[in-house]
Amino acid sequence: MTAPRIPMLSLRGISKSFGHVQALSGVDLDVHASEVVALVGDNAAGKSTIAKIVAGVLQPDTGSIAIDGEEVTVPTPSAAHALGVATVFQELALCDNLDVVQNLFLGRELRKHSRLVRRTGAFGRALPGALDDARMEDEARRILLSLSSRITSIRTPVSALSAGQRQTVAIARTMLGRPRVIVLDEPTASLSATQTAEVLSHTQALRDLGHAVVLISHNLNDVRAVADRVEVLRHGRNNGSFPARTASYEAVLAAVTGATGLAHPDRGTP
Template sequence: MSSTSALPALSLHGIDKSFGAVRALEGIDLEVRRGEVVALVGDNAAGKSTLAKVIAGVLTPDAGIIESDGVPVTIPSPAAAHALGIATVFQDLALCDNLDVVSNLYLGRELHKGPRLDEAAMEENARRILRDLTSRIPSVRTLVSDLSGGQRQSVAIARTLLGDPRIVVLDEPTASLSVSQTAEVLTHIERLRDLGHAVILISHNMTDVRAVADRIEVLRHGRNNGSFSGPGTSYEEIIAAITGAMTTPRRSARLA
């Protein structure tokens, strides 16, 4: 596991979010540091996706404080999140099947050399980013429709890295993947940490979470219900916090 900096890349304190009479988030606290993978786990309707959308600027919290590198900020839009160095990969991936890998990475932000597209520079950058992720994609000119589920995740993650984000949020990145494809994506997550990014991993899969997370934060009914060290916590202890069989006070499980 990589060492992490003392100052969180992103901190959320007392975050509330309601939809009418339904309180989706209530007093949520969350921190993540550079070079750290924090897993956000919980049952359905625990508030994980709502919290991810708050971080991504898709939803605005009703109350609470958000800090970026210790400085209070607001995230009123996805563009504001991007400006703060926050990149999010949602479950739908938002890839264009009829375009190749390079075109998907640069869709809407193509590089130009004079009046023409700088195809050589885009290809070179695409290869470098995929190489940094240790991706197994055979060619950056392969159509996305011809890629496996794990390779599609590679493209979605690589696209976020074009903006050199500080924080990468991954929403259920291994859902519906085979064992080998899951292993490929978990390798990408470890590489993101090794490259110095702060990673928030949202997942239902406790095996995946315990394999890569430095810290595990449990949500239950929109509230914090446990903070655990990833490598040193049993499966049973995490499940007990998720199901409510055990209410665990928040405790420090952060790496120095």
């Protein structure tokens, strides 16, 4: 008998409230390596709250998080990065006045070897080396190539990029730490059809590279184009699990709107 696969990311019984508002109630979610799991639901369903909990921006009131089968705590975004979890939020937080390479490495610049400065009557002290532009450019090209990016020059200012290309830069930036889990929060919102297709191709590339991907979206057509599985949230609770390739649009929409109860995880129909 084949042993069950261990999810790269596993949430169990996640609950979160804000005052008297119950945002999440006992939510479960599993995502495996080389899998895109779409998290869908109407406004206020709890999707972004899940993203922020996984990213370490918020902490759950109850429930557990496991990475590769090991239970972990994610108290801060830095802790999430250390665990191999990267999140791209709708607010991309890119610097328009910087180019692609500078945005990718902002706050994580690569430097050449430091040099030791000696002072009379004092111990020597190490000064940081100069920026290693060549190494950062090589790494930027490698990451963008792995995503099949259409950005022609890595020295293009972000202000000159299209909305879809800006999303590409944000996704590429998450890959610097070689994460295992990548959460994309509404990555195709407000994009044109061409730009949406580009971002969806990046999502598929992330799966092909072995990442576990959580795709949060309102657009069921986008979801069904790239996801392996669709998980529905409604009023902060699980309300359906569907195989993306075979589940009907109507069945998923019914779970989103509450026209049906919990769907069977294998058949994708009530």
